[in-house]
Amino acid sequence: MSFTIATSLDDALAALADGARPIAGGTDLVVGARQGKDPLPQNLVAIDRLGELARVEVTDSEIRIGAGVTHAQLMVDASVVDHCTAIADAAALVGSPATRNVGTLGGNVMNGSPAMDTGAPLVVLGATAELRTASATRTVALDELWTGPGQTSAQPGELCTALVMPARPATSGSAYVRLEYRRTMEIAVVGAAASVTLASDGAIESLRVALTAVAPTILEVTGLDDLSGSTVDDGLLASVAERASGQATPITDLRASDRYRSKMIGVMARRAVEAAAMRARGEAVAVPVNRATGVGAAE
Amino acid sequence: MTEAMVPAPSEDVPAFVRADGPDKVTGSGRYTADITLTGMLAAKFRYAGVSHARITRLDVEPARAIPGVFAVITADDVPDVEFSYGIADRRLFAKDVVRFEGEVLAAVAALTPELAQQAADAIIFEYDELQVVTDLEAALADSSPLVHDDLDAYTITGDTPHGGNVATHSSITVGDAGAARESADVVVSSRYVADASHAVPIEPRAVVAQWEGDKVTVYTSTQVPFDARNGVCETLELPASRVRVIVPHLGGGFGGKCGFHYEAHIAALSRAAGRPVKLVFSRWEEFVAPDRRREGMIIDVTTSMAADGTIVAREADILVDNGAYIADASFFAQAAAMHVAGPYRIPNVRIDSKLIYTNHQPSGSVRAPTAPQGCWASELHTDELAAAVGLDPLEFRRRNIVRTGDVGPSGQTYEEIGLEQCLELASTSAGWGRDLPDDEALGVGIGWWPSFGAPAGAYMKMHGDGSAQIITGANECGTGSVMTLRMLAADEIGIDPSAIELIYQDTAVAPVGPGASGSQTLFNHGRAVEGAARQIADQLRDLAADHLEANADDIVLADGKASVAGSPAIAVDISELAATAASGELLLGKGNAEIRDWPTLSGSSCLGEQGFSSFLAPQFFCHVSRVRVDRDTGVARVLEVHTAHDSGTILNPMAAHGQIEGGVMMGVGQALTEGTRHGDDARQLNPALLEYKLQTIADAPSIHTQFVEIFTPNAGPKGSKGLAEAPNVPTAASVGNAIAAVIGKPVRRLPMTAERVWEAVEGLDQPDSSTDATTYTGGAQ
C-alpha cells in the first residue's frame, strides 16, 4: 500500500508506471470506496498539487483545460466562461462548494459516469482528451474514451492531462441545463448541453446536442445536420426536443421513471439550445443557466 | 384581536438562551459517539435483512469463534420480555419470526467496529420466507397474510378494537354524516396517499453502556431519557435504581429518538462482554432499523356542503401504516382522524381510521405524528371544496373554521383560540390576492396540534453565592426550549437567568419527565420548574422579611434584590440571603407539573379512545406559501412561507423563530422530496441520503412569522403552549395548495415530487398510485 504525493508531472507519471492510480479531488474515488462501490486502490498517487494540470490555456486555435482544474475554477475562469460556457454551467452545478473546491474536470471525465455534468458540454464543444504515460502522449476522442458506465478506454498508467477543444467563431454559444429536484447536492437525473454557431443571417450554421444520464455513456444526439440553415424558433426547438427524447434510452430508477426521463431530456435539450443560441447572439445568460432563468433562478 | 408581533430574533437575544450553542458550533461539545471508555468494545448488530420470515436456524458460534470477539448475544441471552406501548408485540431480539428487515437478530461486541461487523456477518441465519404485507388496503382482506398471527396473545392496554392486521381502530362519529350527504347541495370526494418519511437527525444514534458492579450507566442519544431507562429496566428486568441513563449533547431527534431503542441491547451486550461497549449507527441503520419513522397513509375523504360553502358533513376512511411493531403508534389512528377532520365546524362527522400492521419498518412519533399528512389531505381537499362552490380558499375557510366558543368536529368546545387571527395574519403577510407571475401561486394551510399533560418534576437549589441550579428531566434535542426553563426560574426568584445552571439529561439526578417529546418541554417541565423556583422564592421572601423587618408577602424579588413593595430602597441582595441560608436552612425547591386532563366532548361517540379526540391547550396555525412551479418538468420551489401561530405566550422569541424555521424546512422536504419507497419485498429502496432527498439551505424559502399571543385557559407557564411540532404540520398543505393553484389541480401523492407534479400536469395516471378522480356533484346525490 502506498500513497505518493506527486510534486511534478514526471513524478506522477513514474508512479503511474509503477501501478499507482491517480487521485485528484477524491470526491468520486474516496466516496465510492466508502459506499462500497470499489475498494480504495492499493497504491495511489495524488495529482492535486500539480500546477501543470491546473491551467487553462487559450490560443488562436484551441482552448486547453488542464485535467486538474477544479469545478470552482471552471465556473469562474474567464476563458472557460467565454469560450466554453457550457462547461462553466456544468461545473457551477456540481455538488456543493466543498465538492467544487476539490473535484476536478479530469476526475469527472475519467470517472466515466453517464451522469457526469461536464461530459455533455465537452462533447458538444468537440473536446478530445490528452492521455499521457511516462513515454507517450495520445489524443482520444471522447466517444472512444467512454466505453460504458464507469469505464474508459484509458490504459493503466495513462494520466489524463488535459481536455482540448478547438477554438470557435465568435458567433458561437454553448449551454448546459440539468434537471434538478433541489438546488444543491443534486445528481443529474437528466441533463443536456448544446453548442450553436450562427451564420451572419442568424440561421444555424452548426448545432450539437449531447445528453447526460440517459444512456450508458454521454449520448450525442445525431442527425441534426438537416437543421443547419434553420432559425432558432419554436419549431426547431420542438424538433430538437423530439430527437433528443427519441434517441435517449433512459432507465427507470429511484430518481425517475424512463417515461419521465424521456420527456425531460427533450425539455432539457430544448432549453440548452435556446440558451446556447442566445449566447451565440451575444445575449447575456448568466452562468449557470439553471440559476439564470426558470424555477431555479434567484429570487 | 389581541395578537402581538414578537420582535425578530436578531433584536436583543440574551446570550444565555442557547448555553449549548458555542459547544455545538465550535466542536467542543461531546456527543455519545465521542465517548471513549477504557477497554471499550465496538458493537454491531446482525439484522434480519428480510421482511417476513420464520427463523429456522440462528447459529452465532462462527461469530464467537473469531478472535477479538468478546460477546455475541441473541434472544436466548436476555429475559424473554415482550414490550411496547399499547400492544406488547416485540422483544429486544427476534425470536421465531422476523417481521421487518431491520429487526435485530443478534448483537456482537468486538475489539473494533470492523471485527464486530465481520463477526455479525459470520452469524448463520436460515429462514423460511413468509408472505409480506406491504399494501395497506390488501392488508385488510380476509385472505391477507398476517404480520402477527394472534394479537390477543400479547398484553394489550386500553380497549381499542383490533384484529387481523388492524392494530388499532378509532372513529369519530357526530350526528349523521350519511343523511347529511344525501340532502347536501355539493359533495366532493378525494383520495390522498402519503408516503412514509423519516426524521433524519444529523447525528445517527449511538449508545455506550458500562457496568460497575450490578449497576449500568447508559450514555445514549435519546430524546427521552426516562423512557430509555424504563425500557432497560423492563426488558432486562432491572430495578430503576440500577440503571442510569445519561444523554450527552444530542444531534437532533425530530421525534425519531423518542422512545426506547437500543439501550438495553447494548447494556446486555456490555454485561456479557464484561467491558464497556459502544454502538454507533451508520446512516443506513438510522434509516432502516429504529421503530420511529413517519407513517404512510391513505386518506379517502368526502365532504358535503350547502351551496354557499357551509360544510355540513365529513366522512373519511384513513389507513395508517403501522409497520411491523406498534412502537408508540397506538394513538396514530385517532390522531390521524383529528387531522383529517381539521379545525372546522362540521356538524356531522363519520371518520374511521385504522392503524395497519405491515412488514415495513415500524412507524413511531416523528414531529407531529400523522398531522402533516392528515393536514395536507384535509387542506388540499378544502381547496377542492372551495373550488367546487366557487369560493376563494381563504373566504371558504373563513366561513368554516372553528373560532372561540365554537364546537369542533369531535364535539369539543374551544375556549379562547386564535385560528381566525392566524388565517388573517399569514394571508395578509403573504399578500393574498396579489398578482404573481403565471408560474407562481400562493397556497394556504391551517391546522392544529394539542398540548399533552405528563408527569414532570424539577428540583432547584440556590448556592451560597446566589447562583442556582435547576435539575430537570427535560432534554435538549435542539429546540433550545430547555434554556427557556432558566428564564422561568429567574423570573420567580429575581436573579439573572445566566446565573442559573441547568442540570439535565441524567436520570440518576433528575426527577421523571417526558423529555423532549410532544412539544411539552415548557408545558410540563416548565410548570415543574416554576413550582421548584417558587419554593425557593418563598424561602427567599421569608429570609428577606426577617432581614428587612417586613411582611414576607410584601417582598419583591427582582434584579438580584429582595425589596419591599413600594419601597425599593429597602432592599437586600439575594446573594446575601443565599449566604445566610448556606449556613443554615438550605435553599431547596421541588416542583411537580400537575397533570392536566383532556377537555371533555359532547355529542360525539368515539371508538378506540386514545386520548386524542379532544385537544388540551390546542395550538392553531396558518401557513401561506408562495411556490414557483416549472410546468414542463414538475419541479416546484418554495419561495416564501408566511406563518402565523397561536402558541400562546412566546417566552423565548429566538427559540420560537428557530422552531418555526426548522419546522417549515422539514415540511418543505416532506412536501417535495422526502419519501420512503418500498420494494415488493417490503424493504426500503432509498435508505440513504443520495436517494432520500432532504432540503438543503440553498432550497430554503424566506420565512416570515407572526405570533398570535392570546390568553389560553389551561396553558403552560405564563400562558404558553407548545410550538415544536406545530410548524411542521401545515407546511406541506400550503405548498400543495400553491402547486395546485399553479397547475390547476392537486397532486394527490406526498411527497409531491417533480415527477408526480409533471404527471398531474400531463393528466397521466400515476403509475405508483391508485388515485380516484375527484367527483363534483351538484345537488343531492
Ligand SMILES: Cc1cc2nc3c(=O)[nH]c(=O)nc-3n(C[C@H](O)[C@H](O)[C@H](O)COP(=O)(O)OP(=O)(O)OC[C@H]3O[C@@H](n4cnc5c(N)ncnc54)[C@H](O)[C@@H]3O)c2cc1C
Ligand atoms: C457530494 C458530491 C456531490 C457531487 N456532485 C456531482 C455533480 O453534481 N455532478 C458531477 O458530475 N459529479 C458530482 N460528483 C462527483 C465528483 O465530485 C466529480 O465527478 C468530480 O469531478 C470528480 O473529480 P475528482 O477530482 O474528485 O476525482 P477523483 O475522485 O480524484 O477521481 C475519480 C476517478 O478518476 C480518476 N482520475 C482522476 N484524475 C485523473 C486524471 N487526471 N487522469 C486519469 N484518471 C484520473 C481516479 O483514479 C478515479 O478513478 C459529486 C461528488 C460528491 C461527493
